[in-house]
Amino acid sequence: MTDTATATVPPAPEAKPALPGVQVDPANGKPSLRRFLGDAANLFKGMGVTFRYIRKPSRVVTREYPENRDTLKFPERFRGQVIMPHDENGDHTCTACTLCEKACPNGSISILTTKNIASKRVLGAFVYRLSSCTLCNLCIEACPFDAIHMGPGFEMATYSRDPLDLILNKKEGR
Amino acid sequence: MATEQGYALPPGFSLRETRADGSQEYFLNMGPQHPSTHGVLKLVVRLDGETVIEVVPHLGFIHRAIEKMGENETFVQYIHLTDRMDYLSSHINNLCVCLAIEKAMGIGVPERGEYIRVMVSELQRIQSHLLWWGAFGMDLGAVSAFLYGFKEREKITALFEELCGARLTMNFFRPGGSNADVPENFLARVKEILEELKFSLDEFEVLLTKNPIIRERTLGVGALSRERAINYGCSGPVGRASGIDFDVRKHDPYSVYDRFQFDVPLGKNGDCYDRYMVRMQEMRESIRILAQAMAGFPEGQYRSKEKASYKVPAGSYYANVETARGLYATYMVSDNSFKPYRIKSRSPNFSNLSAINEMSRGGKIADLVAILSTLDLIIPDIDR
């Protein structure tokens, strides 16, 4: 590979044999009884394919979504909306380092900081704008403290834009 | 612009003619809301009864200025925007940007990472072709085929969901490898999917390939000669159906494609039938590549050491890949910063679409639908 385009078209098209099926030349496709019977047989074979589906209801792949909401299984790496896990004391591990804010391609994350009693800079509000989030996972990768995850939330439809501006942390500081 | 009876002619058209018997040609707007343009593509068709005289595609309905947006994002952030170009080849698009960054910064990729890239790319190609197969069936009126194609595709999509958490906009590859290692049961799952796929492909052959109606509707329809295909810049299955023996995987191998045995299926006449057959054959070739990749799947790291930041040295860099639709290339210019000075994508769909006027001239409206379908266009990739 070089730095410039190497996309030149090599010559000699007849070197390779064509596909087995492609050799049916329109000029050679003369109507014959054998060909006609073969075509008719193929039509019925096609009907056989569809009939196999109706005969075996086990091949149905439909999943009835709102009813099976409780039993939905999400893969471990499922990328739904961003959540901030809190432990049993209601604490999170975010240090307001703003790496996620910088990693975000769309400016969906704003870290608002405040000062705690010891005058230390801590997280005030983790503002997450779901409306402009593309669920690209870059903020999760950037976080050195494992403070944010991507949860299984995928039902994001709302009636107005207000519910899409979220504050992920439940309390200030750590 | 010429006018006639006070109406402005659609741009790109010559004047419509009135015959000696008083009959007139007329214009028909296909799209941007039309079932078989598969997105917001508008075709202004000049018709004589049902016979197509001229087709002028109008683009730009889903232009989002992705290349301009790329200038304001870091190199790694830009990767996720390429998902939204050709959304059926998003893994492969991501790979192209990663290849360009790797080339610029001299980043190596571990063996396992390369194999993951090849496997995921080939799965993506199969997935894309399956969706095309279904849409092709639906465009030609066999609606059941649409569901069968989607049914098979869903298995691969579910695998991708386990792999990277997303079903369409993957954002999985990173410079130096990928975002994460493959899940534990990945190889077993791929094997299972391929077994089912082989069975389904045979079923597909019976349902559509051997169907005489399909043959009648595709053989000799929308033929594009090799010379014209080269002039239009057609690549991928469209170009190969016209006999252009060009596949980036074969002739400019990226990743570890040079280690695998596979054939590049070629057509002869460049008609809809050849384009159909080339794609059907490509799925089987992808299965071959996947089988070889699974046999030699190495242990080890999936990503070389991650850099704190990706600052690309000044210069211009080019990388090309073979997506499910053809030659996709990224050309980027860096001024030694974290963000590209200019980034450009070469999308296969744009070039492939440009041949549509020549292909569909003299055919019927139904032929135009068949041609559109076998071109396998992704409109967001044309407009970007």
Next chain:
Amino acid sequence: MKAYAVNHPIGDIVRSLLPAPWAAIANGALAVAVIAGLVTVSAIFLIWLERKVCAHFQARLGPTRVGPFGLLQPIADAIKLLMKENLRPRGVDNLAYFMAPLLPITGSFLVLAVMPFDHNLQVVDLQAGVVYVVAVSGLGILGILIGGWGSNNKYSLLGSMRSGAQLFSYELSMVLCLLLIVMASGSASLREIVLSQQGTVADWWIFKLPVAGFLAFFLFMISSTAELNRGPLDLSEAESELTGGFHTEYTGISFSMFFLAEFVNMFASAGLGATFFLGGFLAPQFGIGPVDYALAAVPGVIWFFLKTYFLIFLYMWFRWTFPRLRIDHLLSLEWKFLLPVSMANLLLAATLVTFKLIIP
């Protein structure tokens, strides 16, 4: 052969209750009401059936939510369609645009009037029933032509013009197939045609005329699919090419009329197929005593519906398997294949009938 007496049990009851002029009116009104009820119920059931059958052909479930097995889904759809605004696009031909949806449904109503559901269950038994059926079924295509023309839409116009070409061609081979049975049975009354098939299953016209009968049935199925505008021959609709063809501009109740007519036509056409080729309301007999007795105990109307629904299933099977033909292929299929074959078939059948080579 069993001779079925022509009696009118329901008509006689009405006549015994009312004086003469009123009885005629009451009988007419009753017939219209029954046919209207049948049309509505069977169309609603057929819509449900089509959606279910198509879903299972496609590895889906189909409607499951409204009512048991989604049975009430078509009713919900109908309510939705009736409540929609009946849109009038700019530039339409008012009379043509609003009259067109009524024609196809009228045609299928009129066909059902001569349909022998059972040996005593038929509104009227016309001596030239076949001619009548062919004549009134043309109304459907007329509606499509007028509607496509009146819509002032290029897609609609293309669809309706395709439809016209299709009708002119396929009507020919369909009539030839029906003519063959008329010739073999010696009657043009639908009731007489059914009664000419008495005996075992081998006496049905599809088997009774060696080769010719089955060929005629096959050709009838193809040409009636074209007459019905159903896939793979639904060129006038062709949703992937013409976005809906002749009914592109129709909404609400106008659209639902077209939609209803499509399904009632399918019922009527399948009923004709059952009447002409599969012994209509006659129970299948295999020449095995107890089995025959049990089968004959089932009322004829049930056999009629079973046979009709079997043919309807065939129509659905065609539709959800095959891709659509192109208009020039469609016409060359008719003029270069179906028409010559059905003419030759007619000749073959004529030979068989003349030389009494029919399987007894």
